[in-house]
Amino acid sequence: MTNLYGKKISSSAELEIQIDNLVEKISTLTEDINDIKEPSAILGDEIGLLIKEYEGNRGRPMFYPYIGSGSGKGALVELEDGSIKLDLINGIGINILGHSHPEIIKASLKGSLQDVTMQGNLQPSKEMIFLQRKLVSLANKNSALNHSWLTTSGSMANENALKMCRQKTNGSRMLIAMDAAFAGRTTMMAEVTDNDTMRVGLPRYNEILRVPFYDKDNPKSIENSVSILKEHLEKHKGDICGFMFEPLQGEGGFKVAPREFFVPLLDLCKEHKVPVWADEIQTFCRTGEFFAFETLGLGEYIDICTIAKTLQGAATLYTDELNPKPGLIAGTFAGSTVGLSSGLAVLNYLETHNYMGKDGRVVKLHNEFVSMLQDLKETTCKGLIQDVEGLGLMVAMTPLDGSKEKMLGLLKALYKNGLIAFGCGRGPFRVRFLLPATLTSHEIQIARKVIEKSLQGFS
Numbered sequence: 001m002t003n004l005y006g007k008k009i010s011s012s013a014e015l016e017i018q019i020d021n022l023v024e025k026i027s028t029l030t031e032d033i034n035d036i037k038e039p040s041a042i043l044g045d046e047i048g049l050l051i052k053e054y055e056g057n058r059g060r061p062m063f064y065p066y067i068g069s070g071s072g073k074g075a076l077v078e079l080e081d082g083s084i085k086l087d088l089i090n091g092i093g094i095n096i097l098g099h100s101h102p103e104i105i106k107a108s109l110k111g112s113l114q115d116v117t118m119q120g121n122l123q124p125s126k127e128m129i130f131l132q133r134k135l136v137s138l139a140n141k142n143s144a145l146n147h148s149w150l151t152t153s154g155s156m157a158n159e160n161a162l163k164m165c166r167q168k169t170n171g172s173r174m175l176i177a178m179d180a181a182f183a184g185r186t187t188m189m190a191e192v193t194d195n196d197t198m199r200v201g202l203p204r205y206n207e208i209l210r211v212p213f214y215d216k217d218n219p220k221s222i223e224n225s226v227s228i229l230k231e232h233l234e235k236h237k238g239d240i241c242g243f244m245f246e247p248l249q250g251e252g253g254f255k256v257a258p259r260e261f262f263v264p265l266l267d268l269c270k271e272h273k274v275p276v277w278a279d280e281i282q283t284f285c286r287t288g289e290f291f292a293f294e295t296l297g298l299g300e301y302i303d304i305c306t307i308a309k310t311l312q313g314a315a316t317l318y319t320d321e322l323n324p325k326p327g328l329i330a331g332t333f334a335g336s337t338v339g340l341s342s343g344l345a346v347l348n349y350l351e352t353h354n355y356m357g358k359d360g361r362v363v364k365l366h367n368e369f370v371s372m373l374q375d376l377k378e379t380t381c382k383g384l385i386q387d388v389e390g391l392g393l394m395v396a397m398t399p400l401d402g403s404k405e406k407m408l409g410l411l412k413a414l415y416k417n418g419l420i421a422f423g424c425g426r427g428p429f430r431v432r433f434l435l436p437a438t439l440t441s442h443e444i445q446i447a448r449k450v451i452e453k454s455l456q457g458f459s
């Protein structure tokens with residue numbers, strides 16, 4: 001972080017040296033984390049009790065018996081039980097630079113030394129100012145987005161976006177969203193999310209209009225979605241506040257759509273003056289450009305965009321036209337100082353180390369990882385992988401018969417064998433990987449062995 005305006009603490013050369021020493025120390029302490037490792041038998045009982053206690057406190061079982069130790073290196077993470085696992089989900093997309101990345105530790109240490117732990121909208125410190133400057137400059141490169149409002153979760157960023165869309169359209173009620181969308185966990189975002197298992201017992205507000213996402217197996221997919229959108233636009237004229245879409249569906253199954261799918265839909269929205277909202281909470285930084293709307297060449301259409309996860313916080317980005325009247329959005333927290341400082345470090349690192357662009361590291365890593373999975377599919381795991389799909393650091397495969405039961409079974413087997421992934425989709429059910437951008441060829445080879453062994457356990 002630049003010390004341009006910093007006073008006592010930020011500009012202390014002595015602290016700078018001590019921070020560098022600490023970063024060095026962490027790197028020495030994690031030196032021997034180079035491969036996966038079984039849990040320690042001695043620690044087993046103790047960790048088992050800790051997990052039971054935690055499960056009791058939260059009132060439901062954990063998906064994985066995971067307690068992080070606080071140490072890791074790259075894609076490898078050490079658990080409290082002494083095991084080392086390959087983390088290919090990184091907190092569902094938080095840690096894009098993997099574990100114990102020196103730049104992130106440095107930024108976190110700097111953030112942690114500031115006078116406040118949390119920053120708010122009334123009294124921002126320089127971490128907030130610099131992060132917002134960065135976000136606006138990245139977003140503005142290929143779109144008209146030129147404002148950003150920080151908050152602490154993707155769901156809250158989405159709530160802010162929805163309010164802005166509604167205010168802009170004079171209180172219009174209906175939101176167009178896609179089939180299989182995932183938008184978060186607030187009351188309204190549970191409504192936008194197209195998954196009944198995530199809103200059991202909740203009333204329906206009937207404010208969402210659905211348009212089918214791209215279906216690569218249906219030659220009439222684009223035509224079909226366009227005609228459904230037209231119907232909505234006609235039927236609910238004057239009462240539609242926005243069109244929200246994930247450029248690549250995350251929870252919905254890592255489904256990719258080509259630019260040609262979105263263009264006619266977004267043209268229609270523009271024609272009808274319906275604000276276009278890209279939910280990039282999962283895709284941000286992952287598709288080969290900072291924004292998937294850039295990867296897809298859709299920047300000219302975007303009025304509002306939400307991001308989170310990789311940002312170590314969350315933000316709503318918007319154009320002048322969507323800028324809300326004072327009073328509509330606010331809130332105590334904008335982010336933790338550590339989160340704001342390390343969020344900026346993530347963006348700076350990705351920007352200055354050749355991750356983005358057609359020849360960037362994200363694209364290269366995607367190709368290497370997908371080739372590994374394709375090779376398994378065609379050789380030692382024939383018949384055990386149905387397909388492999390994704391974009392950039394978001395890769396999914398449909399394993400076995402594509403059933404939920406088999407997918408869950410495979411996730412547990414992968415975990416036991418040393419690899420952490422997660423599920424997505426609603427049939428077929430898929431195993432998804434949110435690859436750290438720093439994943440190495442050595443780590444990809446570890447992944448290969450674990451995936452092969454785990455899949456073969458089902459044959």
Ligand SMILES: Cc1ncc(COP(=O)(O)O)c(C=O)c1O
Pocket residue numbers: 092153154155156158182183184185246250251279280281282308309
């Ligand atoms: C596309 C999308 N929107 C919204 C959210 C909700 O974000 P959060 O969990 O930070 O509230 C997520 C989280 O996975 C997401 O993937």
